[in-house]
Amino acid sequence: MEITAIYPGTFDPITVGHMDVAERVSGMFDHIVLAIARNPSKKPFFTLEERTELATEILKPLSNVTVIPFDGLLVNVAAEAKASVIVRGLRAVSDFDYEMQIAGMNRKLNSDIETVFIAAAQEYAFLSSSIVREIASHQGDVSEFVHPMVLDAFKRKLG
């Protein structure tokens, strides 16, 4: 039986930390759906369309990864995509409580879907999209943390 895993997030923007998780899980499951949440509560810097386009282009080399935008509940999107696994990256102990809460709630909403945690690579443990946005907005160098396409997207948006 083929297994599809869904890897959700806001990806505002996708970073090398996310790319590392996507690459590693692409070798573990048959299909990966990287699902980008509209997430208006986070007031994203990049539009949903921009975030989706960037992740789609950047992850093209991973042939079993598909990128989709989504609104609404993750478990519903997972069921639609026929995903039986939700993948979450864990960077540090500080992520743990929140992740356990979300995993517990998602399990309550749909007990057919299991959450699997992937330990983020040590060198990216400090990384987050908001830190990258903060540095970029002050003209700092984020080339180590994002794909060149994201660098270009920042240049276009920040002028």
Ligand code: COA
């Ligand atoms: N490397 C680098 N950074 C990482 C990372 C990794 N491996 N894993 C996570 N991060 C960063 C993210 O970039 C994000 O940074 P930011 O807060 O600066 O933007 C931060 O860690 C938190 O990430 P995450 O917990 O994945 O939050 P998110 O906002 O990216 O995604 C959703 C949250 C979209 C998965 C969640 O809100 C959701 O499922 N929403 C749908 C609605 C729903 O179903 N809600 C009910 C759940 S019970």
